[in-house]
Structures are given as structure tokens and as C-alpha cells.
Amino acid sequence: MIIKSFGAAKNVTGSCHLLTDDKDDANIMVDCGLFQERDFEDKNYELGFDPKKVDYLILTHAHIDHCGRIPFLVKNGFKGQILCTKPTYQLSKVLLLDTGKIIFENYKYELKKSLRKNEKKPELLYDESDVLNSFDFFNPVLEYNKPYNLKSGFVIEIRDAGHILGSSFVKIKKGDGSVIFSGDLGNKEKPIVKNFEYPDEADVVYTETTYGDRNHRSFQESKEEFLAAITDTLKNNGNVLIPSYATERAQDILYLLREFYEQGLLPECKVFLDSPLALSVTDIFVQNLSYFKEDKIPLFKKGDPFDFPYLNIVRDTEESKQINNVSGRAIIIAGSGMLHGGRILHHLKHNIWKKENAVIFVGYQAKGTLGRLIVEKEKKVSILGESFKVNAQIYTINGFSSHADQNELMEWITAVKTKPQKVCLIHGDENVMKVYKSKLEEKGFIVHIPDYGEEIGF
Ligand SMILES: [Zn+2]
Ligand SMILES: [Zn+2]
Structure with missing residues (x-):
């Protein structure tokens, strides 16, 4: 299997990872989020892959940095299924509609500015109608700890990530190969949603690292x-x-x-x-x-x-x-x-x-x-x-914070009985990732920090 990250690679937002098997039988995406850091905003307009070829998008949770580019994906020809939990679907609908409006307002503002200055017109990422179209592709059938079969022999299973209502992390399996994507992991002291569950064995684990360099106050x-x-x-x-x-x-x-x-x-x-x-x-x-x-x-x-x-x-x-x-x-x-x-x-x-x-x-x-x-x-x-x-x-x-801190990230990943062949760090500032990388290496993990678009094979 090959994985490429088209977002949250050496940065925090824009989560987007694409998995293909060697025969190119199925293309499975995990998250399709909006880049929100000013330096990365231009990346919102380039997907880096052909959306028409994506069969499934597994959505880990409803935050915009994980679902905010879905309308753009659909606008560009995605015809697959968006798999998620029921609350993720409900929250995504509300949040995407809001984001669609904000994007359109910003676009109008930028357009006016460009006309005034006689500059190049801005590009509209998407608007409300693209958001509404994207709802047709959601299939909110995923439940925690229940395997779900995809085509070409792929099986996925989600568990509670304890981050926001309906959030999950996902294991994708085919034959004896498997990979886990952590989504965003939650802070266990948060008052309302349940705590995260623990992962089991996988060949490769992709983990978020937002707070990989520090611990929260109690x-x-x-x-x-x-x-x-x-x-x-x-x-x-x-x-x-x-x-x-x-x-x-x-x-x-x-x-x-x-x-x-x-x-x-x-x-x-x-x-x-x-x-x-x-x-x-x-x-x-x-x-x-x-x-x-x-x-x-x-x-x-x-x-x-x-x-x-x-x-x-x-x-x-x-x-x-x-x-x-x-x-x-x-x-x-x-x-x-x-x-x-x-x-x-x-x-x-x-x-x-x-x-x-x-x-x-x-x-x-x-x-x-x-x-x-x-x-x-x-x-x-x-x-x-x-x-x-x-x-x-x-x-x-x-x-x-609704994110796990360094201790909690460690607690989550060290719960795996057999160490994965590789841990890939995503969803974090690069300097934070480096701190967390050495922490993991001290525990004997083999760690890699993927670049945008870099191929990770296993
Ligand atoms: Zn999140
Ligand atoms: Zn996030």
C-alpha cells in the first residue's frame, strides 16, 4: 500500500491523506480539510490528486481542518462515499454551510479589492451550493468498534478518538497489511465527550502531534x-x-x-x-x-x-x-x-x-x-x-484544549502491544514534531515525518 499526505504534512491544518493499494484497485482518503494557516492557504486550491479516482473518504471528525475541502473535492468531480459517524455528519453539515458562507464573503471582499486595484481576480474555492451538493455523498454508517467492508477487500474499523462529538480514529486493513490514522486525539480531562480508546496493532501508524512538545495544565x-x-x-x-x-x-x-x-x-x-x-x-x-x-x-x-x-x-x-x-x-x-x-x-x-x-x-x-x-x-x-x-x-x-497533550499522545501510541514498523507524524508544527519524534525514538519507535506528497509505502 502507498500513502501520500496532501495536508497536515509538516503543518497543522488541511488534513488530507490518500491511500492506494499496489494494484490501484481502491483509493481511500482520510479527511479532506481546509488549510487555515495563512502561509498555506494557497494549497487549498490544489488537491494534488485526481478526485474522480477516489472511492472513499473516511472523515475522522467534523472540524473544518478535516472536512473543510470536501465541497471543493466534490466540485472537482469526486463521486465516492464519505464515510463517518452520525454526529460527524450532522456537525459537518452545520460547519460546512457556515464555512461556505465565510468563503463566499471573503471572496466578494477580495474581488472588490482586485477590481479596485485592477489586479487578477481571486478564485472562488466553493460556495453554499457546492456545500449542499457535497451532502449527497455522505454515508454516516460508521460505528465505533464495528468493522465495515469496502470494495477490493479493504476493511475499516473506527474507535472513539475522544476529541469532539463523534470523532474517531481509523484502522484500514487489507489482507495482512494495516494502517491506523489517529485523526485528532482528545484531551482526557474535557468535561463532556468520552475519553479516547486505544489502538491495536498496525504496520504503520499516522499520529497527530499538535501538542507533541508539551503538556497541558490540569x-x-x-x-x-x-x-x-x-x-x-x-x-x-x-x-x-x-x-x-x-x-x-x-x-x-x-x-x-x-x-x-x-x-x-x-x-x-x-x-x-x-x-x-x-x-x-x-x-x-x-x-x-x-x-x-x-x-x-x-x-x-x-x-x-x-x-x-x-x-x-x-x-x-x-x-x-x-x-x-x-x-x-x-x-x-x-x-x-x-x-x-x-x-x-x-x-x-x-x-x-x-x-x-x-x-x-x-x-x-x-x-x-x-x-x-x-x-x-x-x-x-x-x-x-x-x-x-x-x-x-x-x-x-x-x-x-480538545487535543491530547504529549503525555496523552504517548499513552495512546504506547498502548499498542507490538510496535508498528513505522510511525508517521502529521498534524503539527515541524519543530513540535521533532520534539515528539525524539520522545518516541527514546521508546524504540521508528519515526518518520512525511513531506507534502511524499510516498510512504509498506
Ligand atoms: Zn479536530
Ligand atoms: Zn485537526
Whole structure:
């Protein structure tokens, strides 16, 4: 079998791996995500392979860096099946529609700019109609620990990756050859979804390495840090901005804020969830209770565990603009998580230059994103074409990450009884991968870091 990576190879986003057998009988893809790092965005327009020849796309989970190029794949002739779990399908639909809109808005903006400057017209990656077309190809039949037969003798089996609702890692087998793709592995301390399961033997394991170089603070410490950042800001009549994707992280954050509220720890304030998607996502959560940690199920059965009196859900852009009239003591949760686009950018424009405000990052910020620049203490940043001074307080709470840390990544891979012939590192910054590589080598693993498009045979 031969595997080539066309994304998340020596970078974090754009996950996309293609497996073919020696006879070229079946072409199986794992994930087809959007590149979100600024330096890699051009790669979104080149797939690197013929989409018409792909028979199956196995989708590990609904994050855009794993599913965000599916409409582009379909637009370019993909006719195969997209295999995933039911929640992955439900969440992908919501997230892709949103992404389709953002891509189209950005395109219109760039087009106007190019016309004004008499420059080359930008290319539209895809729009809402391409997103709608792509839904016809989804086949959400995969269930954890149940083998599923593909053509030409391939068998796949997924297990819970413990990362977001419905997330999985997958083993692909044919005869006595096998490979595992980790997808994104979860942080075991996360409050709602179950923990990851462990892999069994395979010839080759592809593993994500997002946090391969470090360990998270404990969840409890992170909760305390989070509460302190909020209380300090509200005390000074500032606003708190929390960049977050609409799914999962936003729910985790609301879950915590509700908990703080019930414990009497949250000062009086207005919490805005500025996301039209949030309601549909909560519905999807409630329809999939079997994916949650046992002790959390009763809470969902009792009602909406994300709701509390300070919470306002913002649906349309008009309402979103009005948040800016609230002077102080507001907590605003909006996407996108890495400040790659979305409504959060408008809130940043209004808040980032005032020192009483705070931006609290609760998720990974990939290299080359605006989020990363701010986290790395850049003093001046460009937001929607305008330059702003960063005067607001910047906090990073890494214990809320939905990714496994170094110890957890190690725990997952060392659970295999017989070592694979090779471990391939993907979905990470290259310098992070190097740190994790030497950790694995200390344990006797043979490790390789594939390049974009490099052939890995076994
Ligand atoms: Zn993910
Ligand atoms: Zn990812």
C-alpha cells in the first residue's frame, strides 16, 4: 500500500491523506480539510490528486481542518462515499454551510479589492451550493468498534478518538497489511465527550502531534485561571472576548460558565454567544447522548446544560453589531477560534485596543494565524485590513484544549502491544514534531515525518 499526505504534512491544518493499494484497485482518503494557516492557504486550491479516482473518504471528525475541502473535492468531480459517524455528519453539515458562507464573503471582499486595484481576480474555492451538493455523498454508517467492508477487500474499523462529538480514529486493513490514522486525539480531562480508546496493532501508524512538545495544565488549574481572567476583567468594567468555534469548545465554555454561575462565582455580566450555529449544535448534542461521559447524560436529560440567565444567543448580524453598544462587562464568545475569519474579527476591532478588555484564547493557534500573532505578543496587528494596537490583556488557557497533550499522545501510541514498523507524524508544527519524534525514538519507535506528497509505502 502507498500513502501520500496532501495536508497536515509538516503543518497543522488541511488534513488530507490518500491511500492506494499496489494494484490501484481502491483509493481511500482520510479527511479532506481546509488549510487555515495563512502561509498555506494557497494549497487549498490544489488537491494534488485526481478526485474522480477516489472511492472513499473516511472523515475522522467534523472540524473544518478535516472536512473543510470536501465541497471543493466534490466540485472537482469526486463521486465516492464519505464515510463517518452520525454526529460527524450532522456537525459537518452545520460547519460546512457556515464555512461556505465565510468563503463566499471573503471572496466578494477580495474581488472588490482586485477590481479596485485592477489586479487578477481571486478564485472562488466553493460556495453554499457546492456545500449542499457535497451532502449527497455522505454515508454516516460508521460505528465505533464495528468493522465495515469496502470494495477490493479493504476493511475499516473506527474507535472513539475522544476529541469532539463523534470523532474517531481509523484502522484500514487489507489482507495482512494495516494502517491506523489517529485523526485528532482528545484531551482526557474535557468535561463532556468520552475519553479516547486505544489502538491495536498496525504496520504503520499516522499520529497527530499538535501538542507533541508539551503538556497541558490540569483542567482544574485551567478553570481557576479562566475564572480569574474573567473576574479581573469584569471588575475593571472590561469586555472579555473568547475566540471559539461554534462546536464543542463553545459548548465546553458555556458549560463552565453555567457551572461558575451556579456556584455563585460568576460576577454579574452579559454573556453573548455570537453564533447562529450554536443552537443547531446544541440540538445535535442532545440527539447523541450515547457519546457522552456517563455522569454527564442526566444533565442533558434534565434540560439544556449550556443555558443560564446571563446568556444571550445572538443569531443575526444586526444583533451581533449591537453587542458593540454594550459598554463593558460583556463576555463575547464568537468564531473563528484561530481568528481566521468570522464575527470575532469585528469584536476584536472594537475591543483589542482598550487595555481594560481581555482576549482569552482557549484553543490551539496555528502558526501564521492572527490568533498566533496575538498570543505571541505582537504589539500591532492587522484586522480586516486595518491596523490595531494590542492593548487588551491576552490570556491563553491551554488546559481546555480538545487535543491530547504529549503525555496523552504517548499513552495512546504506547498502548499498542507490538510496535508498528513505522510511525508517521502529521498534524503539527515541524519543530513540535521533532520534539515528539525524539520522545518516541527514546521508546524504540521508528519515526518518520512525511513531506507534502511524499510516498510512504509498506
Ligand atoms: Zn479536530
Ligand atoms: Zn485537526
